[in-house]
Amino acid sequence: MxxxxxxxxxxxxxxxxxxxxxxxxxxxxxxxxxxxxxxxxxxxxxxxxxxxxxxxxLPESIPEPSFSRRLAEDKEAKQQIAALVAAQIRNGESLFLDNSSTTAYVAMALSEHKNLFIVTNSASIANILVSRNGNRVFLAGGELREHDAGAFGPEALEFVSRFELDHAILSASAVHCEKGFMVNHLCEAVFSQTLISHSQQTIMALDQSKFDKMAPVKQCDFSQINQFVTNNAPLDPLREAIKLGDCDLLTAEQQTFSQ
The missing domain is CATH 1.10.10.10 (Winged helix-like DNA-binding domain superfamily/Winged helix DNA-binding domain)
Structure with missing residues (x-):
């Protein structure tokens, strides 16, 4: 929803x-x-x-795992995905990066890129890319969440809305053939929609552990994503839903399925 x-x-x-x-x-x-x-x-x-x-x-919330713990989960899959995403980015391009652990690995994979223009709501990701190879890094402001140092308030939304960039690189908490991509918090969905509307291309980076799962809040539809990058190709009916959404699928086997 x-x-x-x-x-x-x-x-x-x-x-x-x-x-x-x-x-x-x-x-x-x-x-x-x-x-x-x-x-x-x-x-x-x-x-x-x-x-x-x-x-x-509000419903009783389940505490979020720490950012360091999320970085450790499915590390190899996230690194494979990050390398594929980084390969889509050229020197000098502009991009949004959300505050997920997968996009943190994307930031690490971009370490050799030059002259990138980066906007993020993650203090951790900003720290990875700042002062490196002529990059310009912009950090959205406002209150940072305790468990992942991400900013999602009105100040962050207003800030990212000032930019029009080449790419938005996002991740999600779950993906389902009928519901699309989903996240755990409403503020995350609103933030993702803002990034999508202010970018030329949107890349979803998501490992297979999130396939055929559900989360409380709808993030976006398949049709809003230009490229879905993952470590293993999903099976039907999820793969068919990606195809119907006119979303390109790129896997760690480096096989691109143009839908």
């Missing part, structure tokens, strides 16, 4: 207050109770809100 503006406003109010009654949401957003109930029910169905006695709250 890609939340509507009204649903984003509901989530913002619940996040700020910790708990909201439907009547308070209706008053704050100046809409009918029926409109609030309909939107709240959709958000509950997607796992983004939880009904409690008298109103709604």
């Amino acid at each position: 890609t939340p509507s503006k009204r649903q984003l406003d509901i989530l913002k109010n619940v996040r700020f207050n910790g708990f909201c009654t439907t009547s308070a949401l209706a008053d704050t957003l100046e809409v009918s109770m029926e409109t609030i109930r309909r939107n709240v029910n959709s958000l509950v169905a997607e796992g983004l809100l939880e009904k409690v006695h008298g109103g709604v709250s």
Whole structure:
């Protein structure tokens, strides 16, 4: 699901207050109770809100693994993917990099590239590429998340929206043949959509452990991705969904399937 503006406003109010009654949401957003109930029910169905006695709250969150732990998971697959992504980037090009562990490996694989123009919301990735081979590195601001040093607030969104770049390099928490690419947090999906809309080409870097899995929030459709880079080719029906989305598939075996 890609939340509507009204649903984003509901989530913002619940996040700020910790708990909201439907009547308070209706008053704050100046809409009918029926409109609030309909939107709240959709958000509950997607796992983004939880009904409690008298109103709604955010669901209990599962702590995210640390960034260093995520770097250690499926390390070889991520390194293979990173090498393939880096091979698509030419010296002097401009790119967005999100704050995933896979894109951190992409940043490492770009260590020999020269004169890159890089925009990221990851302090870790910025640190990898800054002061190297004439690169220019721009870091989105705002509050950094504790577990991965990524910025996702309004300041970060406003900052990245100033740029129009050659590539957006993203990763995801899951990919499913019917749902597309998914992430664990709404702010990550909104950030990804912003990067997609401000780039000429979008590359999704994702290892096979995420295949045929589900996550709470829809990130993007297959049709929004120009190239899907992974370590092993998925099987049908996921592979067929990629094909129908007109998305090129590049695997670690260096076989490109032009859909």
